[in-house]
Amino acid sequence: MNFIFLLGGLVLGWALGANNTADIFGTAVGTKMVKLRTALVVASIFVILGAILQGSETTRSIGELGKINAIGGSFTVCLATGLTVIWMTRAGFLVSITQALVGGIVGWTIFSGDFLNVDSLGQILKAWVIAPFIAFILAFIIYKVFQSSINNMRANLFTIDYVYRLGFLLLGALGAFSFGANNIANIVGVYIFSNPLKNLSLFGVEISALHLLLFVGSLSIALGILTGSKKVIETVGSKILKLSSLAGLVVVLTETLVLLLFSSNTIRSLLRLMHLPALPLVPISSSQVVIGAMMGIGVARGAGRLVNFGVLKNIILAWIITPLAAGFLSLVMLYFAQNVFQVTVRYPIRYVLDNAAMEKLERAGIPITALHEFSGKVFPNGRTFKMEIQKKGHYRSKEINKIIEIARVDSIVVDSLKLNEIPKKWFTEGELKEFKKLHGRTYVHSWQFYEELLNNEAFMVDTSRLEEVQAFSKKMELLIFLFKHSYQ
Amino acid sequence: MLNVWKKTKDLETKIDQYLDFFIEASLCFREGLSLYIKNNFVKFEEKTQRVDTLESTGDAFRREIENVIYTELLIPESRGDVLAIIENADSVLNKISEVMTEFSIQKPFIPDFMGEPFVVLLDATDRCVQEMIFSTRMYFKNLQEVRDHIIAVMHYEHECDDVGNEMKRAIFSDNSLDLCHKLQTANFVKMVQEVSDKAEDVCDRLSIYVIKRMA
Numbered sequence: 001m002n003f004i005f006l007l008g009g010l011v012l013g014w015a016l017g018a019n020n021t022a023d024i025f026g027t028a029v030g031t032k033m034v035k036l037r038t039a040l041v042v043a044s045i046f047v048i049l050g051a052i053l054q055g056s057e058t059t060r061s062i063g064e065l066g067k068i069n070a071i072g073g074s075f076t077v078c079l080a081t082g083l084t085v086i087w088m089t090r091a092g093f094l095v096s097i098t099q100a101l102v103g104g105i106v107g108w109t110i111f112s113g114d115f116l117n118v119d120s121l122g123q124i125l126k127a128w129v130i131a132p133f134i135a136f137i138l139a140f141i142i143y144k145v146f147q148s149s150i151n152n153m154r155a156n157l158f159t160i161d162y163v164y165r166l167g168f169l170l171l172g173a174l175g176a177f178s179f180g181a182n183n184i185a186n187i188v189g190v191y192i193f194s195n196p197l198k199n200l201s202l203f204g205v206e207i208s209a210l211h212l213l214l215f216v217g218s219l220s221i222a223l224g225i226l227t228g229s230k231k232v233i234e235t236v237g238s239k240i241l242k243l244s245s246l247a248g249l250v251v252v253l254t255e256t257l258v259l260l261l262f263s264s265n266t267i268r269s270l271l272r273l274m275h276l277p278a279l280p281l282v283p284i285s286s287s288q289v290v291i292g293a294m295m296g297i298g299v300a301r302g303a304g305r306l307v308n309f310g311v312l313k314n315i316i317l318a319w320i321i322t323p324l325a326a327g328f329l330s331l332v333m334l335y336f337a338q339n340v341f342q343v344t345v346r347y348p349i350r351y352v353l354d355n356a357a358m359e360k361l362e363r364a365g366i367p368i369t370a371l372h373e374f375s376g377k378v379f380p381n382g383r384t385f386k387m388e389i390q391k392k393g394h395y396r397s398k399e400i401n402k403i404i405e406i407a408r409v410d411s412i413v414v415d416s417l418k419l420n421e422i423p424k425k426w427f428t429e430g431e432l433k434e435f436k437k438l439h440g441r442t443y444v445h446s447w448q449f450y451e452e453l454l455n456n457e458a459f460m461v462d463t464s465r466l467e468e469v470q471a472f473s474k475k476m477e478l479l480i481f482l483f484k485h486s487y488q
Numbered sequence: 489m490l491n492v493w494k495k496t497k498d499l500e501t502k503i504d505q506y507l508d509f510f511i512e513a514s515l516c517f518r519e520g521l522s523l524y525i526k527n528n529f530v531k532f533e534e535k536t537q538r539v540d541t542l543e544s545t546g547d548a549f550r551r552e553i554e555n556v557i558y559t560e561l562l563i564p565e566s567r568g569d570v571l572a573i574i575e576n577a578d579s580v581l582n583k584i585s586e587v588m589t590e591f592s593i594q595k596p597f598i599p600d601f602m603g604e605p606f607v608v609l610l611d612a613t614d615r616c617v618q619e620m621i622f623s624t625r626m627y628f629k630n631l632q633e634v635r636d637h638i639i640a641v642m643h644y645e646h647e648c649d650d651v652g653n654e655m656k657r658a659i660f661s662d663n664s665l666d667l668c669h670k671l672q673t674a675n676f677v678k679m680v681q682e683v684s685d686k687a688e689d690v691c692d693r694l695s696i697y698v699i700k701r702m703a
Contacts, residue, residue, distance in 0.1 A: 032564035151702055157570075157628045158500045161563045165492055245565045 005071055006191050008078035010220040013187040015085035016097050017047065017224020020183075022232040023255060023286040024175035027248035027294075028168035029233050036230065042169065043176040043229075044222035050180025051218030052211060068108050069484070071191075073345035076337045077104040078187075080330040084322065092231050093318035096285030099128070101186065103323030107330030112346040115382025115404055119397060123280045128319070131258055131284040132292030139254040139296030146246060147300075164245040171252045180218055188217035247297045254293040255286055291315055351379040351407040356448060360406050370394045371403070379407075410446040412483045414438045419482075426475070434458040446480045453479075495560050502553050503628065506574070507621050509546040510581055513539050514617040517584045517683070518610045524591055525603050536588045543585040550578055569697040576690045577624060580617060583686050587679045596676050597669055599662065602655060609651045609677070613684050616644035620687040623694055634698050641691045648684040652677050 025039035034042075068074045081097070081104040088095040102124060109116050150160065197212045243251070261267055262284045271277070291312070337343040353361075353374045361368050370392045379385035382404055389400050416439040419432065427435075434456060443449040453459050454472065461472045520535030553574060557567055598606060623637035656674045659665065665673070 151631075156500075156630070157563060157566060158496050161565075162493055162496050 005075040006188075006216075008075035008082070009187045009191055009217060011082035011086070012078045012097075012101075013082075013217050013220030014224035014228065015082040015089065016183055016187065017044075017221035017226075018228030019085050019089050019095055019097060019224075019232055020179060020286065021176075021225045021229040022094065022235065023290050024179060024252070025168075025172045026233045026235075026290065027243055027251045028172055031168075031243050031245045031248040033165050033168045033245050033248060034172065036233065038169075039172065039233070040226055040229065042173055044225045046173045046176035047180035047221050047225065048215070048218040050177035050182075051184040051214050051221070054177070054181030068105065069112075069347050069349065070344050072337060072343035073108055073112070073334065076333050076343070076345055077101075077108050077330050080104050080107070080333045081326050084326040084329055086228070088318060088322060088325070089228060089232055092235055093322075094232055094235055094287050094291070094315050095318050095322045096287045097183075097186075098285045099319065099323045100326040103326035104330040106323070107327035108334060108346070110327075111331050111334045112349070113381040113383055114349050115386045117401055119401055127262060127280050127284050128288060130279070131262060132288045132295075134261065134279075135254050135258045135289040135292030136296040136299075138257060139250055139293035140300045142254060143247065143250045143297045143300040146250060150246065161245075164249055167249050168245075168252065171249070171256065175252065175256065180221065183221070184214055184217050187220065188213050243294070243297070247294075247301070250297055251290055251293045254296070255289050258289045258293075259284070259286060285319075287315075288319065348380060349382060350409040351382060351385040351404065352409055352444070353377065353403075353407050354444060357406050357445065360445075360447065361403060364402060364406070366399050366402060367394065378409075382408075406445065406447065408446075409444055410449075410480065410484055412443040412446055412449050412480060414441045414443075414449075414483055426478075430458045446484075449480060449483070450476050495556070496562060499553065499556050499560075499562050500628070502549060502556070503574070504625070506546060506549040506553060507577070507625055509542045509549070510577065510617060510621045513542045513546075513581055513584050514614050514621075516542070517588060517617075518614040520588055521591065521610050521680070522607055525598055525606055529595075533592060536592045539585050539588050543581050546578065546581050550574055566697075566701065569700065573624060573627065573690070573694060573697065576693055577620070580620065580683065580686045580690060583683050584617075587676075587683060590679060591676070594672070594676075596672050598673060598676075599659075599665060601658065601662070602673065605651055605655050605658070606677075609648060609655065609680055612644050612647040612651060613680060616641055616648060616684040616687045619644060620690055623691055627694060627698065631698060631701060634694065638691045638695055641687055645684040645688040648681050652681040 021040070021043045025034060025043055028034040029036050029039050068077060081100045084100050084103075085095055085097055102121075106116065106121065191213060197209045197216065199209050200207045200212060262279055268279065271279070295312075334345050338345045353371055354376060358368050358371070358375065361371070371389075374388065379388070385407065386400060386404060389395060389403055395403065414435065416432075416435045419427070419435055434453075443452075450473075453476065454461055454463070459472065462468050516535045516539045520532050520539070523529075523535065524532040554571055556562060557571060563570060619637045619640040623634050623641060626633040626637060655677050659670050659673050659677075662670075
């Protein structure tokens with residue numbers, strides 16, 4: 001059965017490869033600086049390398065699909081997302097996997113009757129609108145600066161040509177590497193603890209089941225790149241705006257910078273220090289960034305009117321359709337998976353305001369007087385719970401979200417034997433010993449488990465250092481996923 | 489990537505060698521016709537032969553360059569312009585060869601009083617072609633300098649026009665020559681002038697390609 005579940009991830013992997021290579025190499029191929037064949041081969045190799053060498057780190061964060069609490073549900077959402085993307089890609093649309101995945105997860109949330117965090121969804125949607133604008137401005141500036149520098153340089157045409165080529169290939173390889181490293185979690189992350197693959201000994205070299213899983217996942221991306229990406233590459237590379245080599249290079253550079261802006265904690269802290277508005281660290285679509293950058297260059301070249309608005313309209317349409325289609329397909333497929341194929345696609349998420357939760361709310365500065373009548377009462381799902389709190393009329397939207405988050409029942413049972421499924425090097429000896437001590441302990445809420453370990457000396461977390469807390473949170477995310485009673 | 493570097497460098501060398509043919513052909517043109525005026529026909533024929541060889545070798549080089557640019561996808565962005573520059577330049581080499589062959593076939597009579605201005609015309613034509621080649625080289629190596637050489641080409645082409653027209657006037661105002669001689673000599677002066685005209689045409693196109701690259 002686990003092999004079949006893994007198939008969902010592999011379909012998504014194929015779709016990722018087929019669709020997203022265009023963001024990395026589309027402009028390079030469009031400007032004919034890199035041959036299509038070279039681009040496909042380089043992208044495939046570096047995606048695999050990124051997934052294997054760096055992926056084991058990012059898989060610690062499980063990925064977006066980790067929000068779904070049953071593997072059958074993850075599989076179905078994966079499959080629905082993958083199929084949506086494949087269908088859209090086949091039709092030549094430039095779609096965003098991130099958007100499709102968010103759509104799919106929203107579909108699952110609606111299906112499971114759980115509460116939909118409108119605030120965080122709103123933040124993601126806001127980022128989807130802001131990111132192309134930032135790319136537009138950044139590309140405009142970079143293009144202007146580069147153009148005047150090149151004109152003032154007494155450079156040889158052949159040298160410029162070679163530098164462009166090298167730039168495209170290096171940035172492309174780097175892009176493919178980080179693409180593989182960052183996205184592999186979305187493909188195989190949820191299968192780490194239900195890995196159908198076993199450790200393998202090849203010519204005396206021991207290959208762990210996790211690395212095999214990463215390899216298989218990255219292979220599916222590579223296969224997508226080799227067999228399905230040509231059409232989208234052509235759309236990005238030549239149909240929207242005829243790009244010069246310089247413009248192409250600026251697009252790739254802008255894309256790298258904008259993705260970094262939305263994913264780097266260091267940049268976020270820097271912006272805060274400079275009293276500038278910090279950007280939310282949410283998954284954004286690289287495809288949208290590419291389009292924004294292209295538009296910026298079009299305007300910088302005074303060729304805004306040369307932009308093919310017909311193609312652009314299609315792309316914007318695809319941005320709207322993709323999450324909706326993925327969400328709808330998820331809903332339909334989840335219904336069939338549950339009712340026809342008898343697959344468990346969700347475990348009910350219950351909510352309870354026990355003593356611990358009440359104390360935590362008080363510590364968080366949320367008035368609890370109005371909540372006393374709910375004390376100890378178990379709510380069968382998030383939607384009912386939210387409606388009950390809303391009826392009170394005392395709380396703002398942010399506070400309601402916090403109450404729901406704190407009251408969620410996660411049923412965590414520490415099982416130190418399960419730690420064998422994780423590569424040993426992810427935890428120190430001291431930490432592993434501590435888990436043995438905690439063996440059999442149960443926690444109703446995941447934050448209880450988190451707080452206990454945060455204050456545990458064996459984990460040595462310096463709470464004044466943001467990076468340490470973040471690294472710890474990632475570890476906890478993985479452990480909570482592992483020890484959650486439902487997700488098996 | 490090293491492979492691409494090697495291919496790019498090979499292409500650069502090939503284009504350089506191709507342009508070297510023009511320098512040599514232009515020098516042969518000036519020296520060959522100067523020898524012709526001095527009635528040293530044997531040496532003139534040797535120079536004509538050399539220009540002929542340079543023209544056919546140049547053609548082979550041009551085809552090879554075009555082939556490399558197309559099949560290896562080198563300098564794709566400026567590919568169309570580079571090919572046009574090479575094609576246009578070729579017309580100058582063809583013209584030089586054509587003029588020398590006509591001299592060799594028709595053996596036109598050049599009156600003594602035309603000797604000195606003819607050398608001046610040949611000198612200006614040679615300089616015009618040399619400057620055209622410099623400007624073309626600079627298109628590849630240093631875009632900022634193309635303009636300087638293009639201005640020089642315009643200057644020498646203008647000089648060729650002036651000297652040539654003076655010569656034609658002198659021919660037709662001389663009473664010792666019959667009309668057919670006058671027409672033939674004037675026609676050969678015009679043919680020599682056409683070499684600098686072609687060089688000017690190449691530079692006119694080149695200045696557009698420069699603007700395109702700077703934009």
